[in-house]
Amino acid sequence: MAVAKEVETKDKHIKNLANIVGGAQSILYKKEDLLAYDCDGFTIHRHLPKAVVFPKNTQEVANVVKYCHENNLPFLARGAGTGLSGGAIPLNGEVIISLVRMKRLLSVDLENRRAVVEPGFVNIKLTNSISDKGYYYAPDPSSQYCCTIGGNVAENAGGAHCLKYGVTTNHILGLEVVLPNGEIIEIGKNGILDPPGYDLLGLLTGSEGTLGIVTKITVRILKNPEAKQTVLAYFDKVLDASQAVSDIISAGIVPAALEMMDKIAIEGVEAAAFPVGHPKDIEALLLIEVDGISAGIDEQIHQILQVCKSRNVREVKVAQDEQERARWWANRKTGFGAMGAISPDYLVQDGVIPRSKLPEVLSRINQISEKYGLRIANIFHAGDGNLHPLVLFDARKPGETEKALEAGSACLQVCADVGGSITGEHGVGIEKREEMLFIFNDEEIIAQTDIRDVFNPKNLLNAGKLFPTPGRCVEVKKGMKEVITSSKHKIL
Amino acid sequence: MLIATELLTELMSILPEQQIRASGSENHPLGNDGRVTVYPKSEEEIATVLKYANDNGKTISIVGGGTKRGFGGLIESADILLSLADYTGIVEHTVGDMTLTVKSGTPFKELQEYLSKYHQKISLDPAWPEYATIGGIIAANESGPKRLGYGSARDAVIGIRVVYPNGTVIRTGGRVVKNVAGYDMNKLFIGSMGTLGVISEVTLKLRPLPKYESLILLSFLEENLEEIRSFVIKFLDSMMEPTSLELLSPSLSERVMGQNLYTLAISFEDVESSVHYQEDFVKNIQPAKTKMTIFQQTEAQSFWEQFYRIGPNGTKYVVSEEIEAALKIGVVNLDVLQVIKESQILQDSYNVAVAAHGGLGHGLCQVYLKGANEDIVSAINQLRDFVTRLGGYVIVKHLPLSLRQKVDVWGEKPSYFFLLEGIKSKIDPNRVLNHKRFVGGI
Ligand SMILES: Cc1cc2nc3c(=O)[nH]c(=O)nc-3n(C[C@H](O)[C@H](O)[C@H](O)COP(=O)(O)OP(=O)(O)OC[C@H]3O[C@@H](n4cnc5c(N)ncnc54)[C@H](O)[C@@H]3O)c2cc1C
Numbered sequence: 053m054a055v056a057k058e059v060e061t062k063d064k065h066i067k068n069l070a071n072i073v074g075g076a077q078s079i080l081y082k083k084e085d086l087l088a089y090d091c092d093g094f095t096i097h098r099h100l101p102k103a104v105v106f107p108k109n110t111q112e113v114a115n116v117v118k119y120c121h122e123n124n125l126p127f128l129a130r131g132a133g134t135g136l137s138g139g140a141i142p143l144n145g146e147v148i149i150s151l152v153r154m155k156r157l158l159s160v161d162l163e164n165r166r167a168v169v170e171p172g173f174v175n176i177k178l179t180n181s182i183s184d185k186g187y188y189y190a191p192d193p194s195s196q197y198c199c200t201i202g203g204n205v206a207e208n209a210g211g212a213h214c215l216k217y218g219v220t221t222n223h224i225l226g227l228e229v230v231l232p233n234g235e236i237i238e239i240g241k242n243g244i245l246d247p248p249g250y251d252l253l254g255l256l257t258g259s260e261g262t263l264g265i266v267t268k269i270t271v272r273i274l275k276n277p278e279a280k281q282t283v284l285a286y287f288d289k290v291l292d293a294s295q296a297v298s299d300i301i302s303a304g305i306v307p308a309a310l311e312m313m314d315k316i317a318i319e320g321v322e323a324a325a326f327p328v329g330h331p332k333d334i335e336a337l338l339l340i341e342v343d344g345i346s347a348g349i350d351e352q353i354h355q356i357l358q359v360c361k362s363r364n365v366r367e368v369k370v371a372q373d374e375q376e377r378a379r380w381w382a383n384r385k386t387g388f389g390a391m392g393a394i395s396p397d398y399l400v401q402d403g404v405i406p407r408s409k410l411p412e413v414l415s416r417i418n419q420i421s422e423k424y425g426l427r428i429a430n431i432f433h434a435g436d437g438n439l440h441p442l443v444l445f446d447a448r449k450p451g452e453t454e455k456a457l458e459a460g461s462a463c464l465q466v467c468a469d470v471g472g473s474i475t476g477e478h479g480v481g482i483e484k485r486e487e488m489l490f491i492f493n494d495e496e497i498i499a500q501t502d503i504r505d506v507f508n509p510k511n512l513l514n515a516g517k518l519f520p521t522p523g524r525c526v527e528v529k530k531g532m533k534e535v536i537t538s539s540k541h542k543i544l
Numbered sequence: 545m546l547i548a549t550e551l552l553t554e555l556m557s558i559l560p561e562q563q564i565r566a567s568g569s570e571n572h573p574l575g576n577d578g579r580v581t582v583y584p585k586s587e588e589e590i591a592t593v594l595k596y597a598n599d600n601g602k603t604i605s606i607v608g609g610g611t612k613r614g615f616g617g618l619i620e621s622a623d624i625l626l627s628l629a630d631y632t633g634i635v636e637h638t639v640g641d642m643t644l645t646v647k648s649g650t651p652f653k654e655l656q657e658y659l660s661k662y663h664q665k666i667s668l669d670p671a672w673p674e675y676a677t678i679g680g681i682i683a684a685n686e687s688g689p690k691r692l693g694y695g696s697a698r699d700a701v702i703g704i705r706v707v708y709p710n711g712t713v714i715r716t717g718g719r720v721v722k723n724v725a726g727y728d729m730n731k732l733f734i735g736s737m738g739t740l741g742v743i744s745e746v747t748l749k750l751r752p753l754p755k756y757e758s759l760i761l762l763s764f765l766e767e768n769l770e771e772i773r774s775f776v777i778k779f780l781d782s783m784m785e786p787t788s789l790e791l792l793s794p795s796l797s798e799r800v801m802g803q804n805l806y807t808l809a810i811s812f813e814d815v816e817s818s819v820h821y822q823e824d825f826v827k828n829i830q831p832a833k834t835k836m837t838i839f840q841q842t843e844a845q846s847f848w849e850q851f852y853r854i855g856p857n858g859t860k861y862v863v864s865e866e867i868e869a870a871l872k873i874g875v876v877n878l879d880v881l882q883v884i885k886e887s888q889i890l891q892d893s894y895n896v897a898v899a900a901h902g903g904l905g906h907g908l909c910q911v912y913l914k915g916a917n918e919d920i921v922s923a924i925n926q927l928r929d930f931v932t933r934l935g936g937y938v939i940v941k942h943l944p945l946s947l948r949q950k951v952d953v954w955g956e957k958p959s960y961f962f963l964l965e966g967i968k969s970k971i972d973p974n975r976v977l978n979h980k981r982f983v984g985g986i
Contacts (some may be wrong), residue, residue, distance in 0.1 A: 163777055164877040165905075170774060186783070208724045218718060221728065222699050237960040243933045244874045245907055246696075246735065248954045249964045251981045254698055254731025258724050278783035298640050304663055304752030344787060348818030404720040408640040436722045437641075476722040484725075491725060493716065498726045499714045499971075506966035 061223055065125060066103055071117045073105045080104040080152075083100045089148055093195075096399075096453060097482050101335065104130075106153045110228060110236060110267040113149060117265065118234025120147055120512060128514040129265045131172060131203030133485040134195045136400050139260045143516045149265060151202050160270070160491040166225055166243045168270050171202025175209075178271070187273045190217040193477070195383040202266050208258030210477035212309040212384070215435035219299070219477065221257040226270030229263075229369025230255060232513040235447070236267070243270040245427035254501065260479050262514045277343035280308070281353050282377045283370040285338045286331060290314060293336035294410040297434045300340065301407065303359065304450040305352050310435030311384055314414070316394075317442070319430040324390030334366060338370035338434070339384055376542040387431045388442065388447070395444035397453075401460045403467030404476040407437045419442055424459040426452075439467065439477035465490055467528045479505070480518045488520050495540065548579040551802070552621060555580060558592050563630070571621050574614040574858055576605045576981070577946030578625025585630050587705065587713060587744045588735040593626060594742065595711030596825045597976050604977055606738040608649055608680030613670045613858030614870075614942040615684060615979040616737055616953050626742065628679055633747060636657065636719075643702065643719055648679025648743045657885045659764050663748040665709045667694035669848070675842035679743045685735030685909060688813065688852065692905040693787025694751065697734045701748035706740070709976040714741070721749045732967070733948070738978040739986055740971045754813035759844035760826055761837040763805040765795065769881050772806060775831050776904050778808075782829075784822045787811045789905045791880055796899035800851060803835070805886075807850075809845070809901075856914050856942045869920050869943045871927065873909040886930050894923040899949070910941075917947065924951050957984040 057076035059066055061460060070079045081103040090098040102125065102412055107113045120127040124502050127147040130140040142148055145508040155382055162185055165456060167178060175196040178189040190213035199209070205227070217223075228356055235446040239252050247253075256263055276370040285291040300307065314320065316432030318337060338360070342352045353370060360368045393504035405413050416429065421428040429442040439465045445456035466473045468490035488497060497519055504511070548566055555564050563583045571577050584590045597604050607613065607620040609629070628649030635645040639662050645656060652666075653673040659665050669688035670681045680686075682704075687696040703717035716729035733743055764772055776789070788811040792800070797807040810820045810826060823838060830836055839847055855870040873883055880902035887900035887909075896919045903908030910925065913920055920943075928938040932955075936983075940953040958964070961984050968975075968986045980986070 077759040101843075163780070164907075166910075210722060210724075210727065214722070218695070218699060219722065219724075236961075239958075239960065242876050244876060244936055246872075246874055247749070247958065248742075248937055248939055249958055249961075250736055250967055251685075251698060251731040251734060252960070252963060254728055254734070258728045275781070276785055277785075283658065285946055301642065302640065304755060306752065345783070345814060345818040345821055347821035348815040350817050351817060376578070396740040404718075404722050406638060406643070406720060408638065433722070437720050438722045457980050460932075470716075472720050473718045473725045476720075477724055480726065488726060495712050496714050496716075497706070497726075498714075500729060502970045503727055503729070503967065506963060506970055 054538045065123060068119060069103060069105055069116060072113050072119060073107050075258050078106045085212065089142065091386040092133040092138060092140040092313060093136045094481060094483055096457065097138055097141055097143070099142050101146065101148045102145050103150040106150050108153050110230065112263055114230045114234045114236050115265050116147070116149055117230050121510065124510070126512050126514065129202070129206070129261045131200030132174070132198045132327055134199045135203060135207060135481060136478040137475070137483040139479055139517055141482060146514070147429070154267065156262070162187060165273050166270055167273050168268060169201050171266050171267060172200050173182065175199055175201055175204060176517045182273060182496050186276050188499065189271060190223055190274050191220045191333060194388065194462055201269055201271065205257050205266050205269055206259065206261040208480045210433070212311055212433060212437065214258055215310055215433065216306050216308045221254060223272045224253055224257050224269065225272055227253060227266050228268035230265045230267055232264065232508040232510065240270060245509065249327050255382055259513070260481060260518050262517055264513070275351050277308070279346035280341060280343040282371040282380060283353065283356055283368060284371070284380055285340065285367045286334045287336045287338070288334060288364065290336045290414055292363040292365070293338055294370040294434070296338060296365070297410070298404045299337050299359040299363065299406060300356055301435065303355055305342065306342050307435055309339065309341040309344040310436040312338050312432040313387065314430040316427055317387060317431045319388040320394045321383050321387055323393035326384060326386055327378065328379055328383045334458070339380055364408060386440070388440070391429060391442050391444060396446045398449065399443040399445065399460050400478070401441040401443065401463050402475045402478040403439045403441070403464050403477070405437045405470050405472035407468050409470040409472070410434070413439065413466055413470060417463055420459055420462045420466070424455050426456060427460050428459065428463070433476070436476070437472065461487055471515060482517060485518065485520050551580050554596070555582060555624070557740070558596055559584070561587060567625070572613065573863055573944050574861055575620050575948070576613050576617040576866050577621040578605050579623055581619055581625040581627055583627050583630040587707065588627070588630070590707045590742050590744055591713060592710040593624065593975065594707055594709050596973055597624060598709045598711070601974070602925060602976070602981050603982070606742055606978055608677030609651060609675040610859040611676045611857050612680055612684050612941070613833045614856065614861070614944065616948070617671070617945070617978065618949055618985070619980055620945060622979070635704055636851055640666070643721070643747060644750055644932055645703070645719065645747040646678055647745055647859065649677050652676050652678055652681060652879055659750065660753060663753045665753050666748050668750045669852065671852050672856050673852060674857050675857060678746055682734055682746055683736060683738045683743060687908070689788035689790040689809065689901070689903055691908070692789055692903055693785070693813065693822045698731055700748050701730050701734060702703065702731050702749050704743055705745040706733055707744055709741065709972045709974065713744070717747065719747050719865070737982045739968060739982045741977065742871060756816035756819045757813040757841060757844050758819050758823060759847055760799060760810040760823060760828070760838040761807055761839070762810065763803050763807040765805060765833045765835065766787055769885055772808070772829055773878065774883055775807070775829070778829060780905065782825065784825055785814070786905070787813045788903065790901050790903050791884050792876040793884050793898065794898040795888065795891060795897070796854070796888070798846070799899060800855065801837070855910060858942065865916065867917060867920055867944055868949065869913040869924065870941040871911040871913070871924065871938060872939045872941050873911060874933060875934050877904055877907040879910055879934045879936065880907060882906050882934065883931060886927060887911045890923045890927060894919045894926070896923050897921060912941070920948060921951055928955065932985060
């Protein structure tokens with residue numbers, strides 16, 4: 053048996069934590085090693101953790117948590133660190149519990165359509181493990197090649213195909229959770245639906261790692277659709293494209309995906325690694341996918357083509373084969389990163405609006421872009437109204453980062469004004485804490501922190517996330533009060 | 545009586561007189577009654593009543609249509625019965641966004657009829673839709689066979705307005721179909737049996753009405769569950785997209801279609817060509833020794849309309865020697881076969897009439913029992929033992945109060961009960977709302 057290496061430090065907590073997880077090979081504590089953990093996909097805030105531990109199983113997670121709980125050490129969970137709102141940033145010098153070593157697929161039960169995974173299991177691997185049998189796992193965030201299912205549960209991750217199939221919460225059947233005091237609980241035993249009691253599965257999913265650490269997940273898996281067709285449509289006017297979106301939905305079609313990119317977004321993806329050859333002078337493109345029973349698909353595609361034509365589409369085409377379809381999707385799914393090709397830095401925002409408000413919202417985002425003198429690209433899950441404005445900026449220019457943050461926040465204000473939400477899939481994290489007040493009043497925030505207190509009474513687990521900082525709460529609220537009251541009707 | 549008079553007077557000072565009614569001297573055999581019934585017409589009035597009760601140590605029982613009056617609850621009568629019967633109507637329907645905001649007392653059927661004019665629907669299929677209110681359906685987390693295709697309340701609800709016991713109105717979720725801002729508080733109230741707050745408004749995401757639908761009834765001539773099982777596995781492993789795959793016990797098939805045989809009810813809803821294509825698929829794999837009936841469009845719809853009326857309805861309770869019970873059972877999907885079989889066996893061993901059905905694609909069963917008191921109790925206990933061995937649970941959805949005090953409605957408390965209790969204590973520390981109606985006496 054290999055002898056566990058000793059840690060080289062006098063810090064007793066580091067020593068004790070190392071012992072819990074099996075020695076020096078399962079803990080990082082030197083500054084140079086910790087640097088990689090000072091932020092996640094939201095790179096604007098940074099803070100060093102106290103240590104990063106790599107437990108191998110639930111019991112080790114529970115022991116680490118219990119230790120932190122007893123010694124009042126703040127701690128948080130981390131998956132792949134792709135979160136875009138700063139949920140895994142150790143604001144308070146947390147002990148980071150990395151789940152990347154808990155990455156097994158524990159079981160697959162095709163007959164009952166479920167699989168059990170450890171939290172560090174990477175999203176795409178699940179589909180890859182069952183695709184030969186004709187099954188897949190539906191939630192498909194664009195980061196699915198590296199993000200973990202544990203992280204997906206924490207963020208209630210969505211993806212392009214969530215329009216028809218729903219987001220993560222619609223696919224979670226059971227969870228094993230280590231509570232902030234180290235106790236292990238299991239909710240949704242055997243993945244059976246509607247376990248008696250309040251819906252803790254629903255509450256934990258999307259709680260951004262503030263209520264417990266998920267150590268095992270039972271997910272629903274689906275059979276592949278029999279057929280799939282993908283359409284690409286180019287529009288000279290954004291208005292026409294958004295009207296086409298509404299018309300498709302009004303026709304009673306439920307597309308598997310319905311995505312939009314605007315001109316700047318197209319410029320970005322065409323300059324990046326997966327260009328498709330989209331014309332550069334169009335104002336918007338739609339990427340539409342329908343799937344289901346083969347016998348019904350042609351009719352729906354026909355209808356979609358008709359709609360596009362009636363909305364003055366410049367060009368519309370159906371993917372001829374799987375390769376072409378895959379090229380279109382690679383182009384779309386790498387959309388965020390592609391902004392790196394046309395701008396030194398970019399900030400991803402994540403608002404949601406009622407679909408019908410799209411033209412109004414896009415024109416207001418244009419005004420914001422002009423006001424701040426920053427270009428804003430728009431990538432949009434148009435079918436469900438989830439907008440990703442990408443604010444392009446240059447962090448080397450003094451003050452521009454702050455301007456970008458303000459512009460991003462202004463975009464969210466617009467979403468809130470039209471009756472939408474400040475986040476559709478990336479979560480609140482650190483980034484949108486104050487923006488929570490755009491849509492919730494103090495009592496509604498307290499209703500949520502009350503729930504947190506039930507699970508996490510010492511608030512050692514991932515503190516400082518999700519909710520407005522009490523000090524600023526009042527200040528921001530003052531500024532927002534007018535907006536909230538004037539648009540009360542729409543927001544409610 | 546004296547207490548009721550005092551209560552009446554006090555309530556009259558906060559609500560218009562015609563919205564208050566003293567109950568008769570006899571309590572409802574299903575319990576969950578109130579000495580005084582109030583009929584608020586606005587959210588403010590709901591809040592006023594709640595605040596009054598919370599400040600004055602009174603208890604409140606909440607009722608929508610009353611279909612689930614026999615579902616949970618150990619108390620004959622609270623101080624106040626808060627009825628949402630007069631809090632109805634559509635607040636906002638955004639046709640293009642396919643979202644609907646509605647007051648909680650609105651009967652479900654009324655909503656579906658209204659929405660059908662726009663070729664839209666709420667994708668839930670609860671029992672007794674003409675009586676059941678949207679608020680009650682959500683609070684009890686009701687779902688039907690078509691959950692397989694469309695999911696349940698937790699998949700359809702995008703926003704709730706809820707009045708907390710202290711009178712505060714809390715909005716959860718929003719009016720957009722995708723939203724992860726803050727905790728998903730909607731989930732807390734779905735299935736909470738009114739123990740946390742009064743749901744005053746619900747916002748739902750809608751679906752288009754299917755362009756075409758059909759229903760295949762596939763009856764197995766022999767009582768061979770292995771055959772049913774292998775057919776179901778083969779069918780589920782195909783790429784067909786049934787919206788229901790419900791197994792009916794022979795006794796239930798007898799009732800709804802006059803065939804005393806195990807029967808599968810397989811629904812398809814899509815464009816017409818797709819529906820017929822899927823019917824053909826089933827015909828091609830039709831097992832030997834089975835009978836197939838196919839209902840198209842309105843025939844299929846009327847089958848289901850009748851189906852949603854097979855269980856007991858709390859609004860139509862009549863006192864009789866024979867009592868009725870309804871159970872909701874959750875197991876791993878394919879274990880539904882065993883549960884339905886066991887239910888059928890109960891019929892003979894306990895002298896109770898049993899009708900049962902369960903979804904092989906989602907694992908939820910409904911079992912209806914009819915018989916004498918003691919027989920019902922023994923049958924429920926027997927079935928609960930059986931289901932517990934399968935790793936599942938049994939919830940008693942309908943039973944007279946006197947028997948609810950003998951049979952544990954919710955079964956054993958989960959190991960994490962302290963979290964449920966913690967949530968209840970935070971929101972309703974004075975136990976004003978639907979006291980003892982939920983798991984573990986919450
Ligand atoms: C290029 C790119 C594209 C993206 N596209 C999408 C998209 O299409 N849709 C989408 O929804 N998101 C998207 N994201 C965001 C991100 O990938 C998701 O939020 C993802 O779910 C995060 O997973 P992770 O494993 O990286 O979690 P992390 O970033 O490590 O953690 C995220 C949060 O979850 C908590 N957490 C992690 N694991 C656990 C656990 N086991 N138990 C409890 N809490 C835990 C953390 O504390 C943190 O608060 C994208 C990100 C990038 C970089």
